[in-house]
Structure formats: structure tokens, C-alpha cells
Amino acid sequence: MNVKLLVSAMLLASTAVPALAEEPVFDPQAVRAHVTFLADDLLEGRDTGSRGYDIAASYVASQFVAMGLKPAGPDGSFYQKLTVREARLDGAPKLALNYGGKETVLSDTAQVLVRPSLTDKAVAVDAPLVFAGFGFDRPDLGFDDYKGLDAKGKIVVVLSGFPKGTPSELGAHLNSEKAVMAMKRGAIAVITVPTTEDSARRPWDKRVAMSDGPAKGWVGADGKAFARATGIRGTATLNPDAAAPLFAASGKPLARVLAEANRKGGRPRGFALKARASLSFANVWKDVTSENVVAVLPGSDDKLAGEFVGMTAHLDHIGIHGKGEDTLHNGAMDNASGVATMLEVARAVARDRPRRSVMFAALTGEEGGLIGSDYLARNPLVKGEVVGLVNFDMPVLTYMFSDVVAFGAENSTMGPVVAEAAKKAGIKLSPDPMPEEGLFTRSDHYRFVQQGVPAVFMMTGFEGPGEKAFRDFLKTNYHQPSDDLKLPFNWEAGALFAKVNYYTVLGLANGDERPRWYAGSFFGKEFASGAAKAADPAK
Incomplete structure (x- = not known):
């Protein structure tokens, strides 16, 4: 039996397409549905190169089909295959x-x-x-x-x-x-x-x-x-x-x-x-084959359609390993929650048809060292240029957050777009509360930064109950079998996280100017020395 085809057919048959609305309403239960599927024991932790990961990839591809997105793979599929060495x-x-x-x-x-x-x-x-x-x-x-x-x-x-x-x-x-x-x-x-x-x-x-x-x-x-x-x-x-x-x-x-x-x-x-x-x-x-799942939405403005805003989230987790009664690492928060919110943002963006084109990518091998993102950044699939990227990775959705941290926002003109998005979503931006963790280089957006692409990566913030909830997750559940569906998910928080990212992506895709590094940004100077820069914002 072809598992990929079976899963795709079931999902396509059961996907309802809501009516178009000017202001999209993000459904907490839609976020929950994605996480429930991706973090199920049947996917065995979605390790790179595993059958469980392939099923997750088929799930994401079928969602892209339902949204009317175009496949970006070189063979006309949604898959960019790569060999990963273990x-x-x-x-x-x-x-x-x-x-x-x-x-x-x-x-x-x-x-x-x-x-x-x-x-x-x-x-x-x-x-x-x-x-x-x-x-x-x-x-x-x-x-x-x-x-x-x-x-x-x-x-x-x-x-x-x-x-x-x-x-x-x-x-x-x-x-x-x-x-x-x-x-x-x-x-x-x-x-x-x-x-x-x-x-x-x-x-x-x-x-x-x-x-x-x-x-x-x-x-x-x-x-x-x-x-x-x-x-x-x-x-x-x-x-x-x-x-x-x-x-x-x-x-x-x-x-x-x-x-x-x-x-x-x-x-x-x-x-x-x-x-x-x-x-x-x-x-x-041991060499295994895995795949990035990549789709595109053509821009509605012919003059800007060759410029792409990227959306990325890693689909893999760390599979089954370790000792003890439970060795299955479901990765519900890391990163089923990120893929789930990306999919809901993609669904809303696809209905809006913004001016710039948008690339959507569920990536393999993040846990092994940002492997899929590095491969995609060095072997691009889009016929155009990725001018800015928004990454979704492990939003901690156990509390209703009132602020977000946007790593990388201060380095480019994406910063004001994120600030406006947060304002529209009714929340605020906060500085990095855990600089000792060095999070900016630890997720997929960074491989695109190294290719000169301005990027932001948001996480749920520390205001109110946030710090305790976030630190408790890192201490107790991060990369543990307990990162599963038994966690006290707040699905309303998932809808809010989708909303702030939606406003960010739409602002970038509809802006008159493409994102630009600020003249004083270290990353702009280090990785995009020849690119036109924007004046540094007033302090």
C-alpha cells in the first residue's frame, strides 16, 4: 500500500475550504488538528529519513494541494530530496x-x-x-x-x-x-x-x-x-x-x-x-534519503512576483532513542506546533494572493544541524530571489502570551513590519530574554541569513506567565519524550501566534520595498556586503 497516497487522499477528501474573508479568523482547533496528527505515536518522532517523517511530509504536501499552492520540486512534486549522512x-x-x-x-x-x-x-x-x-x-x-x-x-x-x-x-x-x-x-x-x-x-x-x-x-x-x-x-x-x-x-x-x-x-x-x-x-x-516539502504561491503583482518571501518550519524531530519506559520523542511543541501555525498562516496568505510571491517550506534535518535549510538555501527551488524569510520553530503554546520575541528584527527593515504586526495582533515585542542560549543561530532561518537573506524568527514571550512556562518547558520537556500531546496546550495561543506571523508575512509580501539590511547590521555586512542597505533606524 502506498502510505503517502493514502494519507494524501484522506486529507484531501476531508479538508473543508472556508469562505474568503477580509480579516482571516485563525481557528484554534485547526492548529490543534495539525499538531494532533504530526505528534501522534504512529509517526514515531519524525526522525529524518524515517517512515514517520515521510508520512508527515505527505501530510504537509496534501495541505499545500488543498490550498491551491504550486509544487516547487524539480520533478514537479512538492519534494526536494536530499541525502543525509548519519x-x-x-x-x-x-x-x-x-x-x-x-x-x-x-x-x-x-x-x-x-x-x-x-x-x-x-x-x-x-x-x-x-x-x-x-x-x-x-x-x-x-x-x-x-x-x-x-x-x-x-x-x-x-x-x-x-x-x-x-x-x-x-x-x-x-x-x-x-x-x-x-x-x-x-x-x-x-x-x-x-x-x-x-x-x-x-x-x-x-x-x-x-x-x-x-x-x-x-x-x-x-x-x-x-x-x-x-x-x-x-x-x-x-x-x-x-x-x-x-x-x-x-x-x-x-x-x-x-x-x-x-x-x-x-x-x-x-x-x-x-x-x-x-x-x-x-x-x-549510514546514508538516508529525506525531503524538504516546498510550495510556492505566485505573486499578484507582475513587477514584484520575482521576489519571494519565505516561510519555513522544520518538520523533523529526534525519533525513538534513549533508555526508559518511553523512548518515543513525539516533538509536539518542537516542532509540530511551528508547522501547524505555518500551515494556518499559509492557508490565509494563499487566499489573499499578496503582491510578492511566497515560498512555503517544511524542512528536514533541523535537529541534526539545520541540514534541510542549508541544502535549500544553497540549492534554491524558486525562480526568483528570496528577499526575506519568516521562520516558525517551537512556539511554546502552554499559555496565552502577551508578547513575542523576534530574533533578527533589529537587523533589517523587517523589524518595523514585525512591530506593526504585533500591534495589529494586540501584543508587544520584547527583547531577547535568554541571550545565553544563542537562539539566533539555532534554527533554520539562519542558513538563509548566511546566504544574505534578512530573516526573523519569533518565539512566544516572557511577560506574565510566559517566563515560568517557557523555562519549565525547556527544563522538563525539551527533547524529551514528555514533549507530547499530554502537555497543557492552549490552542487559542496557537491561533494568536499564527495571527502575528500572518500580519508579518503579509506586510512583507505587500510592501512597496523589499526587506533590506540596515547599514549598521553585522549580518548585513558579513553576508550581504554588496546589497543595498537601509539607513539605520533612529535610536
Whole structure:
């Protein structure tokens, strides 16, 4: 039996098309219906490349059909197929630290976590160690952690995160670039030591529990997995307890280094460690096929129809893994809720036929490292240019929120559009309440930002009951089997989240001017240096 065809036929037969209205009414039960289907046990957590994910993809495609959207796939379907490589460790890895005239061998996950390699079946590196603070090599931005250091041919040790007081979006970007910066300095491997703040937010036992899945990446036509830091042979995270003797042997107590990093503006200086390390591990690979689900709505204005506003939401979750009675990770909030609200916004936008064209994409592989979004951003399907993007990822819908946080809004002329959308929806905009999480680089919109596209990513805010509800979800349910339909969903909140995103998308798609980076935006200068910029807004 063809499961995709069966699911599509059932959905098409049961989909009712409401009458056109000037101001769309977002139905909380419609959001609930999508989440109920996508988070059902039958989809087994929608892991990339799994049968459950394929059923979810068919569901989304059938919804696009019902909306009258056009398929964007190269074969006339709604699917952009890609190969995803899964890499797992083959046996226990070995990290040997040589200092103080002795060798300390670490292989237990209580001491070290080694990331599998997508590019090498076997890895063996042996080199001196050098500590580079937070590992930022951007003197032009005031970060010069490699000053006076020789990292060529060496293993670089860095702290996790970024200095306190750094603008959160800039810090998140630089944090995601550490391996690339180390590579450009000639390093061959990177070892990360969590800061005090990072350890408090993500204790080591939780870090271990989250590390049992494979490393993932998309594979090109040449059969090689894409990698940005090709010169970095291996990466590992070292438990601070295991790292302390290493620093002590160099006369630099780790406690003092971490205390400096924990101070606002603190930037521990780098130094050559009086030690060397060897890191060795083997990998097994499994290549699977998955797909992005992509549709387009042609613009109604011939002069603007070649410009696309993108809407994205990741469709995957993390499947079945772990130990215990319940190992199925349904991903109801992450990200069935985001896909559900995107679908309802798409339905309303499709009825309105805005001036610009709109691209709708349910993406694979977000949980494995923004894989589907990176593939789509580098291999575009639309016949035109994506000029702005709105991303939907894990709105926490357990409370009726009164504010939203719009990551990226201050970087471009999308900001005023979001502010107006929030006003129309009867809510307010708030600044990032969790800069330490570095959320700006952790969802699919960021792969489009790296291709020069202005983007925003909204989350439900912290006003009123928001902070407790959001933090409780992150602490108890995020990437846990308990992220399921037993959560106390507030479906009215889902309708409100759809509404504010609808006003945002429609404002972008009907605007006289395409979104533009502000002249002072770091991201505009970094990724779209040749693009026309807008004057910075008055402070």
C-alpha cells in the first residue's frame, strides 16, 4: 500500500475550504488538528529519513494541494530530496592527555564527549594543546583571542559560549564559527570546555543524554558530506572536572579561568598549555534519503512576483532513542506546533494572493544541524530571489502570551513590519530574554541569513506567565519524550501566534520595498556586503 497516497487522499477528501474573508479568523482547533496528527505515536518522532517523517511530509504536501499552492520540486512534486549522512562512533573514542610527565587516558562519557566525523571513517590526531579563551578571532569586532598564539598544527582548547555582555545575536554567530576560526589559524582539532554558566544551564549528565544520537549532514553529488571546517579533524567536549588538572599543570587554574569568563565582559587570555593530546576514534556511516516539502504561491503583482518571501518550519524531530519506559520523542511543541501555525498562516496568505510571491517550506534535518535549510538555501527551488524569510520553530503554546520575541528584527527593515504586526495582533515585542542560549543561530532561518537573506524568527514571550512556562518547558520537556500531546496546550495561543506571523508575512509580501539590511547590521555586512542597505533606524 502506498502510505503517502493514502494519507494524501484522506486529507484531501476531508479538508473543508472556508469562505474568503477580509480579516482571516485563525481557528484554534485547526492548529490543534495539525499538531494532533504530526505528534501522534504512529509517526514515531519524525526522525529524518524515517517512515514517520515521510508520512508527515505527505501530510504537509496534501495541505499545500488543498490550498491551491504550486509544487516547487524539480520533478514537479512538492519534494526536494536530499541525502543525509548519519555518523556514529564505532567503539569508544580515546582522548589521551600528556602533561606533568604522565599520560591520562579519557574514554568514558563522564569525562569526554567526542562528536562523530561525517568526513573521515577513522580519525587520529596527536598535537600540542593551546588555550584560546572563547576562541573568537575577529579583531575587526574587538575579539582577538588568538593574539600571540601559534595554533598551526595544534589542538585548540576553547570555552563554550561567548563573553557576557556581547550582543546575543553576534555572540551566537561567533560561537557557531569557532571551528572555522580555529581552522583558519591552522588548528587540526578543537576541544571545548563548558563555562560555569553553560554547566549550570546544561549539566554534564544532561549533556551526555543529549549526545547519544548521530552526527548528521547533507551529502553532495560527489558522495562527500558537506563540511564548513574541513581542516578540523575532530571535535570534543571535555568535562571541566577532567580539564582542571590539565590547566593546573600549566600553572593556570581552571577555576580562575572560569571565574574570569563568568564576569561581565570577562575574556580569559589564551596561552600555550604545557601539554599535548592525542584523539582517536572510528566512525560508521549510514546514508538516508529525506525531503524538504516546498510550495510556492505566485505573486499578484507582475513587477514584484520575482521576489519571494519565505516561510519555513522544520518538520523533523529526534525519533525513538534513549533508555526508559518511553523512548518515543513525539516533538509536539518542537516542532509540530511551528508547522501547524505555518500551515494556518499559509492557508490565509494563499487566499489573499499578496503582491510578492511566497515560498512555503517544511524542512528536514533541523535537529541534526539545520541540514534541510542549508541544502535549500544553497540549492534554491524558486525562480526568483528570496528577499526575506519568516521562520516558525517551537512556539511554546502552554499559555496565552502577551508578547513575542523576534530574533533578527533589529537587523533589517523587517523589524518595523514585525512591530506593526504585533500591534495589529494586540501584543508587544520584547527583547531577547535568554541571550545565553544563542537562539539566533539555532534554527533554520539562519542558513538563509548566511546566504544574505534578512530573516526573523519569533518565539512566544516572557511577560506574565510566559517566563515560568517557557523555562519549565525547556527544563522538563525539551527533547524529551514528555514533549507530547499530554502537555497543557492552549490552542487559542496557537491561533494568536499564527495571527502575528500572518500580519508579518503579509506586510512583507505587500510592501512597496523589499526587506533590506540596515547599514549598521553585522549580518548585513558579513553576508550581504554588496546589497543595498537601509539607513539605520533612529535610536
